[in-house]
Amino acid sequence: MNKILIVDDEPNILLSLEFLFKKEGFMVFIARDGEEAMGIIEENDPELVILDIMMPKVDGYEVCKHIKEKNESVKVVFLSAKSKKQDVQKGMDLGADLYLTKPFSNKDLVSKVKSLIN
Amino acid sequence: MLSNGLIISFTFGYLALLFAIAWYSERSAFRGKKLSSNPYIYALSLAVYCTAWTYYGSVGRAATNGLEFLTIYIGPSLVAPLWWIVMRKIIRISKVQHISSIADFISSRYGKNITLGGVVTVFCLLGILPYTSIQIKAVANSFDILQYSEFNQNLIAYPFYQDTAFYLALGLALFTVLFGTRNVEATAQHEGMVMAVAFESVFKLIAFITVGVFVTYFVYDGFADIFAQASLRGLDHLYVLQGENGVSEWFWMSVLSMMAVLFLPRQFQMGVIENNDEKHLDKAMWLFPAYLILINVFVLPIALGGLVHFPMETVDADTFVLALPIAYNQDWLALLVYLGGFSAATSMIIVSTIALSNMVSNNLIMPILLFNDNLKVKYQHKLGKIVLRIRRASIFVIILLAYVYYKEISAKFSLVSIGLISFVAIAQFTPAIIGGIFWKKGSRLGALFGIVAGFVLWFFTLVLPTIVTAGYLQPDILENGLFGISGLKPYALFGFSDMSYVTHGLFFSLSFNLILYVCISLFSTQTSKEHNQAVVFVDIFKYSTSLDSSIIWKGQAYLPDLKALLYNFLGEEKTREVLEDFSLRTGRTIGTKNYADPELVNYSERLLTGIIGSASARIMVASVVEEEEISMAEVLGILKETQELKSLNIELKQKSMELEMASEKLQNMNETLRLNDMLKDEFISTVTHEMKTPITSIRAFSEILLDEDLPEEDKKRFLDIIIQETNRMTRLIDQVLDLERFDSGRQELNLEKTDIRILILQTTESMLQVFKEKGLDFNIEIGFDELQLLVDEDRLKQVILNLLSNASKFAKDKIVLKTFLKDHDLYLQVLDDGKGVPKEEVSYIFEKFFQAKNQTSKKPIGSGLGLAISKKIIEYHGGKIGVFKKSGMTCFEFSLPLQLEHNLVTQSKTADE
Structure with missing residues (x-):
């Protein structure tokens, strides 16, 4: 089973994503902020992380940097309401594999995540 | 017989000694010990008056005209007691006004007028150049005599590069440049030059007295013997008081030399510019006449002795001083005499050239440079250097011109005639100067026309005849007068034929000069600038007490007056500031006494100098320090001008401040706009971001609900979330609208x-x-x-x-x-x-x-x-x-x-x- 981590500070968005990916047969871990996310990554080695950017404590960019520094093979998908060019550019520069903006299409997100993992 | 080489080495050895003296004195002055600062050196430096003309020419003149030669020395001696009135005033004015030459003095007195300065400079050059050339001539002659025992001055026509005189001229030019143009300030004193000249004065005196003693006591048996022998040869007329025209001649010659001793450029340089302390005048007033007596004591004995020894006019009387020792085979004495004459000539050449070069640079070339905008822009960053270069160049040019003049023209005239003609030229400045320092009404136009008329007549009555005599013009004009008008004969203007050649020229040139000066001054109006200078010159002692600034303010100033003065220029607040600053820096408390100490006075003057210039500042400060009344009108006049300037300045400042404020306002507005813009952008981007969050949830759950066959329980839960998020959006929108209403004031x-x-x-x-x-x-x-x-x-x-x-x-x-x-x-x-x-x-x-x-x-x-x-x-x-x-x-x-x-x-x- 593919392990993925979903990080978002909005409980409802987190809930929808968790539901979605569980349904697709992933093993889903969730975190409500960057700090929690880094702890889970340490323990569970997810293959892919879906990351919000604006979060309390540690923001998404920091988490991405941390992940890629530790293990480059872990995929990172940014999922953020920030849609400006320079925000996207910053994410990609940090080594993210994908940058999707909110709101998103469930189908689209799932298929892209799948194709990244395989 | 002395060898050529020996004479040349002594000559240049003497020059080297001068260099050494000058160099040592400058070094010493640099270390703070000014050797020249005493009345004896000052008096000796004034003896630059006695040139080669005195040294050789007096004997020559005595041999022909008898005691009349004395007039040239009687005049200065008679006028010396008056120095306390005239010279002291001129010195004070020059120090206070930072005057650098006689041309500067005249131009400064008449409203700092450039034309006048230029005219005086040109006339000085015309008058002094021949005089300088006869110094070269005297040196060259004496050199030849010493070398060949050739007593007749038949100049041997060497090409200049074989001519010792040429190299001497170059050496003198070099000396003058080295010790005369150290400083760019023309008013700066030339310590080395003064000491060298003083030494030369001593040297020529010793040399002349030595030869006098030799002739009187070794060749003859004392004065009585000489006069007795002369009497035997019918030379009595030479030592009886009578000249060509008796008393009148004596009078005019004395008057002429009185003017010359004050206004000859070299006398002005030594007496005024190089003066260290006007108190030195006290002693110089009798030391200088004493010097003149000493150097003249043996003139008549030598002349008579020469006439007795060389009866048939085989030897030119101008050369008796040298001829007698040679005739008695006293080679070393002859060499001393030669060097004495050389020293008399060199001191004159050096000092005159420095004075003339200052005039040429400051009154002739700089005004042209500064009035031509192109040149001014081109040179404005190196004006200091330019001035020095001009001075150095003019020194070489003047000395070389004098050399050329000597080669081409001087040879044809006797020393005395050229010297006197120079004296008359310089005398033309007298009305303008004396009038200028005692008569406030004396005006620029009066001075200008007086001087120009004087020079025209000088040229016509004195120079023109020499040109005719030299063969450059037909003698027709001498015999029939200008344009054939008999009243316009150069020797006898308006039929006045009783006077001698020089006296006639002096009388007419000076009379016309004086009449024009007085009449035009009476009928012309002065400009304010001119009037201002006139007041300062005439009332100089009201404006300053002494030369040296430290002495000037030795007296105490009444503090409230000084403060009031500062208020007038600085305003009350600034005055308080600067006074506080002063007491902070010096550790003195101001206001405990009612009097300001000299330091505070100087400090105030410096402050004012920055505002109204040094001359005005000094006057203003002097007015309170002296507690003497400058007429209130004068002070008010200066004040008014400054106030006008000041208010203009304030207006300008205000305008520029207004502009600055306006531009600042605009900048601020721009900044506010920019900031508002930025805030608006930020606001919108944040609102969108905030709205996307609930929309994201709504969409995600909607899709889930649409696609999946969900348990009823989940369906309900997800729908609840959707409603919740919709409410959140509504709230957000309400809040944004709320805020917008509050912001725009429509709430x-x-x-x-x-x-x-x-x-x-x-x-x-x-x-x-x-x-x-x-x-x-x-x-x-x-x-x-x-x-x-x-x-x-x-x-x-x-x-x-x-x-x-x-x-x-x-x-x-x-x-x-x-x-x-x-x-x-x-x-x-x-x-x-x-x-x-x-x-x-x-x-x-x-x-x-x-x-x-x-x-x-x-x-x-x-x-x-x-x-x-x-x-x-x-x-x-x-x-x-x-x-x-x-x-x-x-x-x-x-x-x-x-x-x-x-x-x-x-x-x-x-x-x-």
Whole structure:
């Protein structure tokens, strides 16, 4: 089973994503902020992380940097309401594999995540 | 017979000695010991008056005209006691006005007029160049005589490069450049040059007296013997008081030399510019005449002795001084005599050339340079260097011109005639100078026309005949007069044929000069600048007490006067500032005494110099220091000018300040606009971001609900979330619209008399459930019983709710609401024991979307609009809102004025309109 981590500070968005990916047969871990996310990554080695950017404590960019520094093979998908060019550019520069903006299409997100993992 | 080489080595050895003396004196002056600063050196330096003409020519003149040669020395001796009046005044004026030459003096007196300065310079050059050339001639002649024992001055026509005189001229030029142009300030003193000249004066005196003693006591048996022998040969007429024209001749010659000793450029240089202390005049007044007597004692004996020894006019009387020792085979004495003559010539050449070069650079070339804009722009950064170069170049040019003049023209005339003609030229400056320092009415036009007329007549009566004699012009003009008019004969203007050649020229040139000067001055008006200078020159002693600034202010100044003076120029505030600055720096307290010490006076003068220039500043300060009255009109005149300048200056300053302010305003407005723009952008981007969050949830769950065959339980839960998020969006939109209305001032308050106590209790009621859920302890303290206020009830509830809800998000255990009355305000505080607001964020926390400031990390405050709206609401009520720490808790507080009825009524009225 593919392990993925979903990080978002909005409980409802987190809930929808968790539901979605569980349904697709992933093993889903969730975190409500960057700090929690880094702890889970340490323990569970997810293959892919879906990351919000604006979060309390540690923001998404920091988490991405941390992940890629530790293990480059872990995929990172940014999922953020920030849609400006320079925000996207910053994410990609940090080594993210994908940058999707909110709101998103469930189908689209799932298929892209799948194709990244395989 | 002395060898050529020996003479040349002695000559140049003597020059080297001069170099050494000058160099040593400059070194010594540099170390602070000014050797020249005593009356003896000063008197000796004045003896530059005695040139080669004196040295050789006096004997020559005595041999032909007898005692008349003495007039040249009697004049200066007679006039010496008057120096205390004339010379001292000229010195004072020159020091105070920073005058560098006689041309400068005249130009400065007549309104700093450039034309006048230029004219005087040109006439000085015309007058002095021949005089300089005869010095070269004297040296060259004596050299030849010494070498060949050739007593007749038949000049051997060497090409210049074989001519010793040429190399001597170059050597002198070099010396003059080295010791005469050290400083760019023309008023700077030439210590080395002065000491060298003083030495030369001693040397020529010793040499001349030595030869005099030799002739009187070794060749003859004392004075009695010489006179007896001369008498035997019928030479009595030479030592009886009579000249060509008796008393009149004596008178005019004395007058001529009186003027010459004051105004010859070299005398002016030594007597005025190089003067260290006007007190030196005291001693110089009798030392200088004494020197003249000493150097003249043996003139007549030598002349008579020469005439007796060389009876048949085989030897030119001009050369007796040298011829006698040679005739008696006293080679070394002859060499000493030769060197004495050389020293007389060189001192004259050096000093005259320095004086002339200063005039040429400052009064002729610099004005041209500064008046030509192109040249001015081209050279303005190196004017100092340019001035020095001009001076050096003019020194070489002047000396070389003198050399050329000597080669081409001087050979044809005797020493004395050329010397006297020069004297008459210089005498033309007398009316302008003496009138200038004693007569305020003397005007520029008067001086100019007087001098020019004087020179025209000088040329016509004195120079023209020499040109004719030299064969350059037909003698016709001498015999028949100009244009054949018999009244215009150069030797006998208007038929005056009784006077001698020189006296005639002097009389007419000076008379016309004086008459024009006086008449034109009487009938012309002075410009203000001219008048100003006239006043300063004539009343110089009112304006300064002594040369040296440290001496000038030895007297005390009345402090209030000095202060008043400063006020006039600086204004009261600035005056206080500068005086405080002064006492800080010097450690003196000002105002304990009623008198200012010299240092303060100097300090004040320096301050004023910066504003009105040194000359005016010195006058102004002198007016209070002296406690002597400059006429009030004069002071007021200067003041008025300055005030006008000052007010113009203030106006300009004001205008420029206004402009600056306007530009600053524009800049600020621009900045505000830019900032507003930025804030608007930020606001929009934050609002969109905030809206996307609920939309994202709604969309995600909608898709889930659409696609999946979900259990009923999940369906309900997800639909609930969708509704919840929709509400959130609605709230957000409401808040944004709210804020927008408040921002644009279109929000209206719905004011009603409300019981505040009830309002607070109702509001907290709705939060109690939340506190309970979070396990927070809640306390409420109300410090009044009943309070009716005119407020918008719903809005005020909104604020309190916002504060309580925020507190509930941050509090750890406890929340307190306190409300009380203080002064004329109602206070409401919401306290929580959370971590508080970081200091640096306090000033932002009430801005909309404060959380957006921290671009990526979000704080759990909610939409970020709550506090911004609360602030607006409180402000609309005329109150204030803020946050601070209070006994370890975070305290949000707002206050509302109790008497806000009136304010609010008017405000709602304005809002209605």
